[in-house]
Amino acid sequence: MEIFNPNSNVHFLGLRRYSIGLAIALMIASVALIWGKGLNYGLDFTGGVEIQANYSQPVTTNDVRDALEKGGIKDPTVQSLGGTRQVLIRFQPKDDTVHPPQGDKVNLDVIAGDVGKALKAARPDAVVASRNYVSSQVGDELRSSGTIAAILVIIGIGLYLWIRFERRFAVAALATEVHDVLVTLGVIALVQREFDMTVLASVLAVIGYSINDKVVVFDRIRELFRLARKAEPEEILNRSINSTLSRTIITSLFTGIAMAALFFYGGPSVHGFAVTMLIGIVVGTLSSIFVASPILLWLGVSKKDLMPVTRENPELARRP
Template identity: 35%
Template structure:
């Protein structure tokens, strides 16, 4: 509590003087994400690319090298193994076999025979066909596009089209940067990490709406101030709320990342990155974009108030 009380309620940081630097950094981040996606692609999980997935528990720490050589000799195509949390837990990915469901069952049986008594428990066995994986990809892209469109319409109706455009640019920035993050790190991209991307969009727009609400109020109060001063005041007067909300959220997410196990590690990593990049875009991208728009148009004056002199941001 004492730390929270020490945080200044309305600091006087001059964000708007650095807006060109912020915009340049954001443009480079988006460009880098696109290049990473184009060159490295995403490490799609079985959900999207199809194939066989087995999660096994071995009798003692797994010897991945030995298991890999035994499975490679089966002639079932590409096989990847990775430690999955504890040293005794192994995740095995096998490419889709030619043929129908019977071919997949035969491959699973071959793998089980090769692993033999080394495996004491088969914790998960899944098969996803490429058609289902393709449909999931299309559904995921459609869900993301529809979510961004609905958010843009909401901001348009609540504020004005200028605010909607700025919010959508910030949201696209967050989504592209997050896809770039998964591409660069090659963390498995599956349905749970797609859910993380959509969660990031919701979190980011929540921060943006809070700041935009303050911008609208300050525009009505300080009609003679330069737009950059009004925007700077709005950021500073919501900064304590923005930072404290993000920090408390990150504390919970780091706990999930450290103690939640391998199953949700990609999900928690994506959210950690998303909260950081979403907070940045709300403060340093969405609001600076407004400075290049005539946002005073369409903002009603509201109740008559005496013009107040605003302190200049240092």
């Protein structure tokens, strides 16, 4: 049974030295960017002031943001609270509103008064309903929790693939997931886009999306290994990538279109999520094609690793 025709398939595995070398270079560059420039953490992680404002008539977040900036509030984040008459305003307070002897504590009365004046100057029906201050300590805890969550997700995926496939697949998946996360974060650090809770959520979503692509390829690899009689592992892996390529491209394309629509029509509050997902989709798709299978080949995956043990062939699934 012929399962590999070099005349009708792109030989992706022939590029493995270049693709793996580029992947390693991108990971090193990403670590350097994250370490050197750092992530531009938003108020969710750095702490800041949260103020809820109510309006008697509908208002847009853009109008509120413009009113705050005209009133001297720099870089405010404005989100709608389940309607068109309530908004949540978040921003980093000025240095002169922080009392040095009290550390993170700020004069909320002064800040709320400044915000109220800025809002009322544009819309007299604006009312400051509540105010709160999130300390930098809370932000540090959120950052630590987010990092732990990402690590646990990647480890959980590795255990799942170890059980479903074989340990070499788990190792390949873990390596590519680390690559995808690092490169995605590296791009965010490069452009210094604000890193907040929505971006963290999208990073976790990128992990799930990326592993979904790889599981599809891994399933095809296992199927072709069981069907093949004399084909070499490189041929099997290359054929698996080619046979799932159209599915991978179509899935990535339509997911990318959905994220683009979210970016253009979802409002500023979801821009970070959409942009991070778009970056992750590109990185995850390319790693599924050019990185995961070369790692499997390097680890020495073979037919014996994936064949079930039977009474007729009790040693098929065991290495000699």
